[in-house]
Amino acid sequence: DAGITQSPRHKVTETGTPVTLRCHQTENHRYMYWYRQDPGHGLRLIHYSYGVKDTDKGEVSDGYSVSRSKTEDFLLTLESATSSQTSVYFCAISSAGGPYEQYFGPGTRLTVT
Amino acid sequence: QKEVEQNSGPLSVPEGAIASLNCTYSDRVSQSFFWYRQYSGKSPELIMSIYSNGDKEDGRFTAQLNKASQYVSLLIRDSQPSDSATYLCAVNFWNSGGSNYKLTFGKGTLLTVNP
Secondary structure (H helix, E strand, O other): OOOEEEEOOEEEEOOOOOEEEEEEEOOOOOEEEEEEEEOOOEEEEEEEEEEOOEEEEOOOOOOEEEEEEEOOEEEEEEOOOOHHHOEEEEEEEEOOOOOOOOEEOOOEEEEEO | OOOEEEOOOOEEEEOOOOEEEEEEEOOOOOOEEEEEEEOOOOOOEEEEEEOOOEEEEEOOEEEEEEOOOOEEEEEEOOOOHHHOEEEEEEEEEEEOOOOEEEEEEOOOEEEEEEO
């Protein structure tokens, strides 16, 4: 998985609780991304980062926030989890922005009850 | 809305046959195109990238790009049962609103290779 780890790998939480997912990379890549994957929707971009403290929204960012205080770590926070946020979350990295390859981490399966 | 379309399948081929996976996209300006393989319960794995018109071969895999027709395909020769997976087409679109590129994925084609 290109030197990418995600934690936790599985999580069950209750509606209304905050949840933080972590992505850690050892590749020293500048760009990091958070996607969610749902049946019938495919992979959709939530947020991305183009450097430490530099982040921007993707197409499904409502209800999510991110932070990146170090090159190697990118955190995704669900402010107040809802059942619609039950999904599989993937982190991806890229050495450069622009039209270049992205490599994915192993994913986190999140269930909101 | 930039879109990437794939046949959802499932596509079923016998072992040893050629599997052909197709993808169309909506923006003529796109510059880079990728194929990912995703086994059930696993993360997407990049298997091919192609940037210019024509064919690109890597082992049993060949990616074909036709920008005029806005079409990209993946051929898998000598298909093996281990190739059974969902194949995702991804296209990097230029996002003029954000002045950046955005990778957009198709919903994937499920391929089954029968022994």
